[in-house]
Amino acid sequence: MTTPTLGPTDQVLIPFDEMRAVLCQIFERHGTSAEVAAALADNCAAAQRDGAMSHGLFRIPGYVSTLKSGWVDGKAVPVVEDKAPGFLSVDAANGYAQPAYRAAYEAFVRKVRANGIALLAIRRSHHFAALWPDVEPLAREGLVALTMVNSMACVVPSGGNKALFGTNPIAFAAPRENGDPLVFDLATSATAHGDIQIAARAGHEVPIGYGVDRHGEPTTKPKEILEGGALLPFGGEHGAHKGSALAMMVELLAAALTGGNFSFEFDWSQHPGAQSPYTGQLIIAIDPSLTSGQNFAQRCETLVQAMADAGQQRQPGDRRYEQRARSMAHGVPVDAAQWQQLLELAGP
Ligand code: NDP
Ligand code: PYC
Known part of the structure; x- marks a missing residue:
């Protein structure tokens, strides 16, 4: 070394x-x-x-x-099921989502190319990671991709008074003609739970609007959010209903549609030290060469240029x-x- x-x-x-x-x-x-x-x-x-x-x-x-x-099986062997011409399902068997995805990846891409679109539904899986690594490779193959995963109940729905949703990220990737794929990856909460943990360790405060304490009161202290409090959906004072709606959609697509747990459904209390949510993940990919008849990557480039001309120099x-x-x-x-x-x- x-x-x-x-x-x-x-x-x-x-x-x-x-x-x-x-x-x-x-x-x-x-x-x-x-x-x-x-x-x-x-x-x-x-x-x-x-x-x-x-x-x-x-x-x-x-x-x-x-x-x-003992909460997760580090040696789980995922089972890939071919459900329909455009639908693959993977039982991660209480293992991590990434090896389950890997086991299905090649068959998934074949389905996308054959059908123009395909869905990959992963269930009984633990996702403890960033999502963009799941979609960037698809865009590098010329495909447009969207993925979402639900996590653990730590986000209060808009107007609500207890944690229900996970931080439920959504990642999107699209190929560009002249550069790396256009990729965004964002939690539907005001920020990721991981960033609250990092702020707590560093002794930093977080902006108002990120979370509430155990009494439901707004707080800037990350420890109060982590210890009995909760995160808020993204969107701020006047827009949290939008983050909340997206978090709801992620629960439905990543869990209900795949056969995984909702973020509030699993109980890890008998496994002290367990941190990875036991939920589901959905990946949708589209082959743009079969859709508009235009060169999608070029169209993406045109949009990026237009955004730059409008003053947005930094893209996700x-x-x-x-x-x-x-x-x-x-x-x-x-x-x-x-x-x-x-x-x-x-x-x-
Ligand atoms: P951020 O708010 O840091 O970033 C969200 C997106 O916005 C990124 O694509 C980022 O691009 C882009 N971005 C940030 N600032 C700008 C800007 N000024 N202009 C244009 N684009 C911008 O991410 P989150 O805190 O919401 O999420 C962090 C990570 O946590 C994600 O990777 C997510 O997948 C992960 N996560 C995982 C969960 C799980 O259950 N596995 C649960 C929740 C979150 P760039 O990358 O270039 O900064
Ligand atoms: O940062 O919100 C998060 C998170 C939840 C599960 C994995 N990461």
């Missing part, structure tokens, strides 16, 4: 492949199969590489405690691609103490 190079502050710069290898070692050491370790390490290392900190290396202790708790995904390029050129920035902790988890 190479010696990490010192970064500007208390960070080290770790070569991407080395970081990914350490993550594989951690996962396998804590009870996953080699296939599952590879799928999780690819996702988590990519998040750290792209500066998507709420689902980067910070998540590893949560994966480890979840595996130790731009920040991640820029950080990705820096990480691949100089090494992935990692907090030095965190890296040391991960090396210890990886063992000798």
Whole structure:
């Protein structure tokens, strides 16, 4: 293993492949199969590489405690079911969603190309990660893709008084003629639960409108949101009904349609240390070459240019691609103490 190079502050710069290898070692050491370790390490290392900190290396202790708790099966073998010409279903068998997706990926893309559109429904799955890694590869193959996953009850529906929805992210990816795919990936809550955890550890306050305390009162203290409080849907004071409606849609499409749990349905109280939601995920992909007769990637480029002309210089995904390029050129920035902790988890 190479010696990490010192970064500007208390960070080290770790070569991407080395970081990914350490993550594989951690996962396998804590009870996953080699296939599952590879799928999780690819996702988590990519998040750290792209500066998507709420689902980067910070998540590893949560994966480890979840595996130790017996809540998830790290060696689950997903079962892919061909339901209809445009519909694949995967029973993740209480394992992680990423290896379940991987098991179905090639057959899914074949269906998309054959039918113009296909759905992949994953159930009995744990998704503890960023979603964009699930759709960006489809866009790199020229497809348009949408995915959503529900999580754990920690978001109060608009006008409500108790946590019901998950943070329920939606990710979308579309191919562009002259650049990396256009990708957005956003929680339907005011922010991701992971960012509240990070703020709590750092001792930072969060903006008003992110969450409420255990009494339902607005708070800027992340610990009050985490300990008995809840997050709010995105959209702010006058628009939370919109975030709430999208969170509702995610519950229906990622859970009801797939056969997974709603965010409020699973009970992990008998598994101390468990952190990964046991729910479902839906992926929809479209082959644009079969639709409008126009060159979709060119049309996407035209829209991006028009947005830039209208003053929107930063597109969703731009920040991640820029950080990705820096990480691949100089090494992935990692907090030095965190890296040391991960090396210890990886063992000798
Ligand atoms: P952010 O609010 O940070 O970003 C949401 C999207 O908006 C990103 O695509 C981002 O692009 C884009 N964006 C941000 N700022 C701008 C801007 N000024 N102009 C244009 N676009 C912008 O994400 P969230 O906090 O909502 O979610 C973070 C992550 O948490 C996601 O990856 C999500 O999948 C994950 N998550 C996972 C859950 C799970 O159950 N597995 C649950 C909830 C969240 P860019 O990437 O370039 O910054
Ligand atoms: O950050 O909201 C979140 C989250 C929930 C499950 C995994 N990540």
